[in-house]
Amino acid sequence: MPNKAKKLNLDPQECRICGVPAVYSHFGVISCQPCKMFFKRNANIGQAAFICKFGGECEINENTRHICSSCRLDKCFKCGMTIDKFQGSRQTKPKKNALVKVQIQPGSAEVGEKKTNIDLMLIAGQREVDQKREPLLKLNEKIIITLLDVVRFLSRQSLSFQGYGNSEGNFVATINLLRRRDPVLDQWLKESSLRLFHVTYLHHDSQNEHITLLSRVVIK
Amino acid sequence: MPNKAKKLNLDPQECRICGVPAVYSHFGVISCQPCKMFFKRNANIGQAAFICKFGGECEINENTRHICSSCRLDKCFKCGMTIDKFQGSRQTKPKKNALVKVQIQPGSAEVGEKKTNIDLMLIAGQREVDQKREPLLKLNEKIIITLLDVVRFLSRQSLSFQGYGNSEGNFVATINLLRRRDPVLDQWLKESSLRLFHVTYLHHDSQNEHITLLSRVVIK
DNA sequence: TCTGTACAACAAGAACAA
DNA sequence: TTGTTCTTGTTGTACAGA
Structure with a gap:
């Protein structure tokens, strides 16, 4: 009302x-x-x-x-x-028609919990390993493009990647800048379980990998 | 309920x-x-x-x-x-205690509300213009927050803002980085008609203004 | 299957009291 | 200044009709 x-x-x-x-x-x-x-x-x-x-x-x-x-x-x-602004699924209400269409597999993980979009995207991929990995892969691709874009940005600007001592490195700081504006990226970085490769891309080693990867791509 | x-x-x-x-x-x-x-x-x-x-x-x-x-x-x-996720203030309801503590001066803007720096920046232009422009103003606010965020990022990282010679300055490069990921920002920067003040925020003068504005906010 | 409507669930701000 | 309650706004789901 x-x-x-x-x-x-x-x-x-x-x-x-x-x-x-x-x-x-x-x-x-x-x-x-x-x-x-x-x-x-x-x-x-x-x-x-x-x-x-x-x-x-x-x-x-x-x-x-x-x-x-x-x-x-x-x-x-x-x-x-x-x-x-998309949110995850909500607590489902018992349907009026009590006919249950989909039987939930006992093996699979939690049911009925609230899920974010990304959860949903990923769960889809996990359940049917066969086909449904496309959204997951697409997401990963987007994220990686983002990360590489940051690397390119820093390279072009001739900025250092990692900080010295306890100062926050430019790479991390730039990623954080983007996170504030991009909930999807933010979410992705938060939940390591979502990651295809179980590493955090903010780690030094990954950064170095990016640098070498990009070295030939950078256009001065 | x-x-x-x-x-x-x-x-x-x-x-x-x-x-x-x-x-x-x-x-x-x-x-x-x-x-x-x-x-x-x-x-x-x-x-x-x-x-x-x-x-x-x-x-x-x-x-x-x-x-x-x-x-x-x-x-x-x-x-x-x-x-x-903060939203703008809502339409205020007349209070039960009609006792008005603060007499609002006719000339200046509203008093007693809590304002961010950005609010204060905007209030100047806000109230003069009639309603109807609210979506425009909201957009502007978002954009300005973005710009200030970039400034804060650069300040925190102790990076220079403007380039020397013909190299692209860090500020502009960072904005461009964000543009690639944010269609709204991109559009906004493209279309000058959307802008309340008809300047481009990528101009040197604006950048200097940002710098001074942020100088006291930056926490090292 | 696609679209639109109704409503419940969730989230944000304001008012009020202590 | 903090915590509680109320009101408003926003998002998702159920369901029905085309």
């Missing part, structure tokens, strides 16, 4: 995506429920999953929004929606 | 700061209400405002948490609480 009545005395605004009246911000942008859910459902899949059949310039409004998912999702991102 | 009853059937957890039972996450960390409010109230002031009288290693639990604010706040940060 908190939703219905109160909207009236709030400023009338409109969904930045499709233009219908909207009150609250979702994932960073004033938007309607439908667009919120649309983004929630599709943002992780990525724009790549959709292809616009009309040239990629579709107008998105209440009537047209369902026509082109590609342009709709694109607009969501362009308007500033971000996936970093 | 959603708060009381439901907590019972949830997983028992404990406040990462002080150890009392806690259910929900606040500012990124499972924590109790008191610690949530403590962080909310003090995080912006910064650790510098508190000084531990006992050497900076105080244990924080339910009984001791009120003794040393310095170590408590420190622990909040160390456990991963971040201020980036």
Whole structure:
């Protein structure tokens, strides 16, 4: 009941995506429920999953929004929606229809706990080792690209990587700078169990490895 | 009413700061209400405002948490609480006690609210412009926080800001590093129309301004 | 299968009391 | 200044209809 009545005395605004009246911000942008859910459902899949059949310039409004998912999702991102506000799954409620569809394997780990997105991504990969590793690998790839990007940055700026004595090294400091702005990276660095290779990339040895790896890539 | 009853059937957890039972996450960390409010109230002031009288290693639990604010706040940060989940102030409701303690001067901005430095910077421009610009202002605030974060990073690392000759300065290079990972920042830097003040923050003068602004905030 | 609606769960801020 | 309670805002899930 908190939703219905109160909207009236709030400023009338409109969904930045499709233009219908909207009150609250979702994932960073004033938007309607439908667009919120649309983004929630599709943002992780990525724009790549959709292809616009009309040239990629579709107008998105209440009537047209369902026509082109590609342009709709694109607009969501362009308007500033971000996936970093996605939360993990919630405590599930007992369903009304008590029909249980999926039998949980006894061997597998905890059930019903709250999971972050990354957890979910990873758990998917772990369970079916066969196929489902793609998101995990993609995440890892992203992270590694990030790390290498930092290395390139430091190289280009001719900055030292590691600190001396007890001062924080430039590499670590830069990573921390990025962490503050990137929840996914932050989460990834926190939870070592999530890592494919069980090392922390902030360790000296890893840093050295990066340096050699990058040495030929760096463009002066 | 959603708060009381439901907590019972949830997983028992404990406040990462002080150890009392806690259910929900606040500012990124499972924590109790008191610690949530403590962080909310003090995080912006910064650790510098508190000084531990006992050497900076105080244990924080339910009984001791009120003794040393310095170590408590420190622990909040160390456990991963971040201020980036802070939201702007909400519409204030008329108080029950209608006794107004502070008469607000018509010319100056509102009094009595707690403000961060960045708030103060923004307030100047904020209230003059009518409403409607709030999303724009929020965006600007985020961007400025980002920029200041970069400045802090460089200051802490004792790095120079501007380059010599035609080499790219550290400040610009760092911003570019962030741009690659943050479409919103990238867009913002591209489109000057979004900017409240029509300058680019990558200009030398702005950089100098940042430096002086931050000079007293930096904790070595 | 995709979309939209309703509602519950969670998280943030404000008000109030001590 | 701290802790508690209340209110508001934001996110996820269930479910129904197209």
